[in-house]
Amino acid sequence: xxxxxxxxxxxxxxxxxxxxxxxxxxxxxxxxxxxxxxxxxxxxxxxxxxxxxxxxxxxxxxxxxxxxxxxxxxxxxxxxxxxxxxxxxxxxxxxxxxxxxxxxxxxxxxxxxxxxxxxxxxxxxxxxxxxxxxxxxxxxxxxxxxxxxxxxxxxxxxxxxxxxxxxxxxxxxxxxxxxxxxxxxxxxxxxxxxxxxxxxxxxxxxxxxxxxxxxxxxxxxxxxxxxxxxxxxxxxxxxxxxxxxxxxxxxxxxxxxxxxxxxxxxxxxxxxxxxxxxxxxxxxxxxxxxx
Numbered sequence: 619x620x621x622x623x624x625x626x627x628x629x630x631x632x633x634x635x636x637x638x639x640x641x642x643x644x645x646x647x648x649x650x651x652x653x654x655x656x657x658x659x660x661x662x663x664x665x666x667x668x669x670x671x672x673x674x675x676x677x678x679x680x681x682x683x684x685x686x687x688x689x690x691x692x693x694x695x696x697x698x699x700x701x702x703x704x705x706x707x708x709x710x711x712x713x714x715x716x717x718x719x720x721x722x723x724x725x726x727x728x729x730x731x732x733x734x735x736x737x738x739x740x741x742x743x744x745x746x747x748x749x750x751x752x753x754x755x756x757x758x759x760x761x762x763x764x765x766x767x768x769x770x771x772x773x774x775x776x777x778x779x780x781x782x783x784x785x786x787x788x789x790x791x792x793x794x795x796x797x798x799x800x801x802x803x804x805x806x807x808x809x810x811x812x813x814x815x816x817x818x819x820x821x822x823x824x825x826x827x828x829x830x831x832x833x834x835x836x837x838x839x840x841x842x843x844x845x846x847x848x849x850x851x852x853x854x855x856x857x858x859x860x861x862x863x864x865x866x867x868x869x870x871x872x873x874x875x876x877x878x879x880x881x882x883x884x885x886x887x888x889x890x891x892x893x894x895x896x897x898x899x900x901x902x903x904x905x906x907x908x909x
Contacts (some may be wrong), residue, residue: 620662625816625824626773632663636685636820639769639777643675643751647705650677651687651769651777652820656733660689666694678745678754680705680779681766682710684717686820689734690740700744704756705765710787711742719878720830729873759809761802762795774815781805782835784822793842794835796882799889803839806832847895853906859883872896 621633632654639651648667653660667674674697679687681840682703682755690701690711704713710716718726720733730736743749747769748856750756753772759781760766770776781802783794796802809832818824850864860883864871869879890896899906 619855620659620666622666626768626771626775629771629816631777631818631824633667634662635660635776636683636780637818638663638689639818641754641771642672643753646671646673646849647675649670649675649751649754650693652680652686652779653693655685656688657692657738660692660696663689663693666699673697676700676702676749678753678769679707679742680759680768680777680820682707682714682717683763683780684714684733684735684737686779687711687714687740688737690742691738694740700749700793701740701742702749703742704767707763707765707767708744710744710764711737711740713738718877721881723881726877727873728859730877732874734874735877753817759805761798761800761805763797770814774812775884776812776817778809778817778819778828780820781809782819782822782828782832784819785831785834787821788834789870792838793863793869793879793882794838795878796839796885799839799843799885800892803836806836806839812872816865842893843886843890846883847890847909850896850907850909853899853901853908855906856880856883856887859887859907904907 619634622630624630632638634654640648642648648687666667670710676699677690695855714737718730719858722730732873750751754771757770759768759779768778810829816824816826817828849859853870860880896907
């Protein structure tokens with residue numbers, strides 16, 4: 619774990635639960651794509667930098683989930699590096715309390731104010747073309763989170779962030795966390811048509827072709843949409859649908875799973891309402907969803 623793996627002349631990744639990209643700007647200067655889940659991850663990254671004699675110039679965050687920005691604070695304090703993040707992701711990176719607040723829909727209680735959902739604050743700037751170094755190209759990958767991006771390096775390695783999950787993860791947990799279902803499907807369709815020397819997703823194994831895995835993720839989204847629609851043949855409120863989804867996919871209810879899957883369910887319900895597959899009705903002061 620946390621092994622530094624070279625995949626092209628200047629492109630590397632650090633093998634950890636949310637893979638960290640590393641790109642050499644010169645013989646002595648590097649940038650990171652994401653920073654891992656916490657201070658300990660940052661320390662492991664810093665050890666690689668010190669052993670190689672590399673100076674960290676910047677961290678480019680793909681999005682603001684805590685497992686991708688958790689090492690920001692430590693690395694920025696240790697190296698003085700710049701941090702860049704796209705759009706809304708920059709706001710969440712500067713104010714990480716926004717992530718558990720968004721997921722919960724209000725001020726998060728103590729069990730949600732944990733490093734899994736709440737990273738340490740870091741000083742991020744908005745990612746623009748002007749602060750993108752030579753050799754790095756932005757790829758917009760919305761859907762999983764607000765303004766998520768990936769990056770293509772000059773040696774044709776593409777870092778795909780969280781735009782798809784491994785087969786093993788989908789088979790085990792069933793439901794991946796999503797913000798915008800329609801945008802997510804569009805992103806996966808785009809990934810199917812991408813070409814690169816190597817693709818590095820954050821939560822799946824690197825591969826030269828992502829077509830089959832992207833389609834597997836699309837198929838899973840369609841399956842979940844169908845199951846929610848089936849559940850709503852009779853009018854159901856949100857909590858009832860959530861309970862039935864947990865039962866269907868064999869999930870265990872915890873505060874973290876409640877907010878992650880609950881937020882994702884709300885996104886699916888919006889998607890199904892907007893596409894006309896569900897309708898809303900109010901009954902006995904409850905909002906009900908019906909196919």
